[in-house]
Amino acid sequence: MTSLVSEPFLWRWIAVATAVLTVIVIGESWIGHYRSGFPLRAQYAPLVGGMALATACVALALVPRVEWVRLAVRWAGWVAVFTGVIGAGYHHYYGIVEKAGGYRWLLHHLMYGAPQLAPLALSTAGALAVLASEGVASAAVSPSASVPRLALAVVAIALAGAVAQTGILHYRGAFNTPFMYAPLALPPLAALGTGWLALAPAVGLTGVVRVLLWATFLLGFVGLGMHLRGLDRQMGGLHVFLFNLLQGPPPLAPAVYATLAGVGLLLLRAW
């Protein structure tokens, strides 16, 4: 292991990746909530909480030894966790329960209503931030320590959630290109592998999981390109910027795969 990715740098890099993930979540939630016209004040919560979290994570990466910075990251992280969970409740209530047809039109609302699992991306970022803060404090990088294993478990669960949300939305998009099957093929295997390593940190499996995470990392960038292409397939393309940004595929969402895989790869440096 090299100096720049060993303790305490490992957790500082994870803080950077968490900040990037948070910025992606802020961007996507702004697009989604702007599209609906911010009818509820609560729709500003992920933007405010996310900005606080991203700022705190950057501060942790820069000055990890300052106690109040670690405390701020913990606070911002827990706020983000709860904001995401409450957001999921909002999305469930206003996206399914209150809609005409309710649960009887479940598939329709899952596809066309508020994305049910999207707010939990903020919870993921919050959980990773809290663990990064704990990791910096305890300097834990060994697979036998609880903090890295917990972080790996968070990555596995978040990848599984991202796959589920992608599955619904790509189904809505009628899998109009074969590339749309890719996020349902590679990341589930990566989620299984990271989950397995979190539960039983067996060294033998590390190489396979690392390859799967690298593939997921690259897939995130390919998805970014494909979503840009999707935006440009609409009438006027990106020349009619705001309209097509709101109506097309979520432009930043595939990058969530890349950041989660990045966090997983960083954690595997310790394995």
Next chain:
Amino acid sequence: MAHKSPRLFASPTHPIFTHFTIALTASSLVFDGLGRICNVSSLAAAGWWTIVGAVPAAIGALASGLTSRRRLAMEEGAARTWLRAHMAIGPSFLGGLVASAIWRASLWLETAAIPWAYLVALGAVVAAMTVQGYLGGELVYRFGAEVRERYEKLPNEREPAGEPARRSRTRPA
């Protein structure tokens, strides 16, 4: 209708960033390849620093490409199909470049020799960059993207005999 952009972004900056990306990425492959073959450490160092420069240049190319696309009114047709392929490959290339740079960084930190596998991987990234550059070149030199609408006649310029007045292919007169 042209968008009112800040002066800095009013001119097409995309070609500037892309050419830096192309030069630095290709140079990195050449330097690392020569460093491996000739076993010269200064060439390997040059390979590392050029890929370090290529990553921010590629991010700039992606960002400036989006601002260029936003300015460009392009009707459906062959040019638009090429443009969409160009837009899809761009971030994929960036992902490959970032992954290669991370791999190269780990080699640099460990002061390890460049393995052939790395050179093959970076070669694949350069191949993707070549396709991307070809598409970009076609968009500019064949379809006149961000060029034709900026064309201004010289004061004494005449249309060639029998040809209609020049018009933008991508933008209605």
